[in-house]
Amino acid sequence: MNHQVAKSEVTSSSQKVWAIAVTIVLAILISVAIAYQFQISDPYTKTVLSLSGDPIRGHAIFQMNCAGCHGSRRGTQVGPSLTDVSQRKSRVGLIEQVTSGKTPPMPQFQPSPQAMADLLSYLESL
Structure with a gap:
């Protein structure tokens, strides 16, 4: 009888831990979704994402504004390589990074929504 009670308590305890873990994961996912939705609700970001780049x-925008730091000239690159950057950052993340x-030392840069859509399109091709 005691063995069954102990086994029942372990099972109950495991279920509680599992329920807490699931609750925490769901809370994190909901928080991330809300944060992402908040970013997309930004009028500038929303406009950029609605345009074709x-x-x-x-x-051309990259060459004028970004290549000085993110270019490929040996020894002069200040910023990180942007090869495959669209696989490391979402479109919203790239807009946030640029603006x-x-x-x-990356300066704040707020191109027009169409210019930002064009830049995103180029960055996604790297």
Whole structure:
């Protein structure tokens, strides 16, 4: 009888731990979804995401504004390589990175929504 009670308590305890873990994971997922939705509700970001970008125009924007730090000239690259950057950051994350200026020495840069859509299109081709 005691063995069955102990086994029942272990099972109950395991179920409680499992329920807590599931609750925590769900809370994290909901928080991430809310944060992502908040970013997309930003009018600038929403507009950029609604536009089709031209990678050729995006390349020209990149050359004028980004290549000085993210270019491929040996020994002069200040910023990280942007090869496959769209696989490391979401479109919303890329917009935030470009426009925020939160990662010095990268300056804050707020291109028009169409120019940002063009730049995104180019970055996705790298």
